[in-house]
Amino acid sequence: MSTEILVAGGGIGGITTALACARRGIRVTVLERHSEFGEVGAGLQIGPNAWRVLRDLGVIDSLAGQAVMPRRWALHDITTGEEIFSLPFGTAFEQRYGAPYAVMHRGQLLTALLSACRATGLVTAIPGKEITRISQDTGSVTAHCADGSTFTADAAVAADGLRSTVRAQLLDAEPPLISEYVVYRGPGPRPDGIEDAVMLYVGDGIHYMQYPISGGTMLNRVASFKSTRGAPLSETWGTPRELTEKFAGATAGIRAAVAEMDTSKRWPLCDREPLPGWTLGRITLLGDAAHPMNQYLAQGACQALEDALALAEALSDAPGDPEAAFAAYEEARYPRTSAIQQYTRFIGDFCHFGGAAALLRDHFLSGLGIEDRYAYTDWLYGTGGGTPTRPIPPHLTPYGR
Template sequence: MNQLHRIPFLVIGGGIGGLATALALSRKGYPVHLIERAPEFGEIGAGIQIAPNGSRMLDDLGVLGKIRAYAVYPQRLILVDALSGELLTALDFGEKFQRAYTYPYLVMHRSDLLTILLDACRQSDVITLETNREVVAVDDLGDGALVTCADGSTYECDALIGADGLRSVVRKHVLDDGEPVCVEFVAYRGAIPMEEVIESAGMDTIRYWIGPNLHLIQYPLRRGELYNQVAVFKSNRYRADSDDWGTEDELEEHFARTDESVRKALVRVKRDRRWPLYDRPA
């Protein structure tokens, strides 16, 4: 059945960006309708780093207090040569940093952040959330937009906000700048229980191992119960017409020349999924 909904603000996409946008509008008194293509709200991935500008906005959204129960507040970030193990530089997140930026630098699990934002949206009287709504067409009405979904539902709105990911339907309508471009880098990432960690820099540190065309990032999550690790490298075997590149064998080859601590940490980096990285050239 074709159903037409006329609404002031329509947000497409129920990830972190879409939910935060809906919540921000609602806190200014605007009614918001958000639609998500998946059957239920959920987040893919593990860790997210939030700098002071981000934590300030989360405070403006009224959720920073709840985030404190899940986040880790590191005391420093270190940059280490992945080949030699030499400390290159460090950033202290202590008292001087706090005075300069007012708000903290924090790290947390992406799913925890999404759950907190989702709960806040559900508690709002002016936010409507719907799932199973796959957008297939966007039409410019001049004074608004008309959105059509795969199930035949249509939404007419005064303002349309696209938060629908890398291959955004809204972006295609507004810019039509083509498909995202693979940058030939691939990531292996995931969070493991703290008791499974072989090598770490401690609970108070974000550690970046950097080298030619590769890096490894490590930091604790979820009150220190999990440890997030992300290994990234540029593939020498990339082909646009194939998925046979950025493999586990290549991961091992690229990191074989790194410092012993990096190689030990790599043993616990999750291999169940590879994540090709994309960009949109200006």
């Protein structure tokens, strides 16, 4: 018995869910509130755990020439530029995790996923449909849209992001937790001599990240700092002027990159505490709607990709019984996504240490042999899909949380 699925939200999570379901013969309708399907003009890191999902869904070939495989991930001191730590992404990494580490433009990934969806003939993707609520009875769900239209299916997946309307209806109407950190980001030209690497530069309460995208022709750039000017989201908080001031002590190259960045939009960094209960009968949550996390492990979209595959597999395993499938999906995914939400916060604190804590961190990281470095990433990138196996040494656990 086949099930028809309604997906709320046409971001990376929603479109990947549609594709994963369609690959298993399930018909899907995606409703997106914006008038076009699109992504913010920024880059995305795709760890091997998520690259394996893209490979399973058959979209790797269409990313050729756009995705870049960086040689390594490297951590630097933002003031001196000195390298503290690096994780090589070469052959040993790929063999260990069965996939490479990739970086790409978000829009190019979404386009590849959408065209793969269309090619299945099983996905109807409708823009300009803002869902205000989803109702359900014993055999179906109905999405009610702001323009008065309704769409009915057997079950619904809400992939409507950090400020999910469906999550507020189902589980938790509280707004997301806004951190003290603000982000400015955007691609820019790639100057000569920039290595094919994910480079993170850290200092006390600030960081700058860059990596190549769009076939290596552009550089994705992210500058973030802990604002000390008023309450988060207030007019004085996290302004472009504070950005310049906070980065005054960074290397000349970083200062130049920050000066070029588009500062017309600032992103307050948000997440939520892990909370079970994504599933209620024939409706479930996915991606940021279920488990929004800070970006420090670069896993928000990667986890949405893992969710999409797990959900489609659960639906295939329970034909005609979406309630059972959704319950199994949440049971399978909740432990891992919760652990990543929490670990990500730790990594944020760890990267932003200052003073003696930063010295200890740097000493600890520079002493790690290659096997030890991988031991910290096996649980995240490996095929086991598990939770952290190797705790961070207690003397380095963050203060203030």
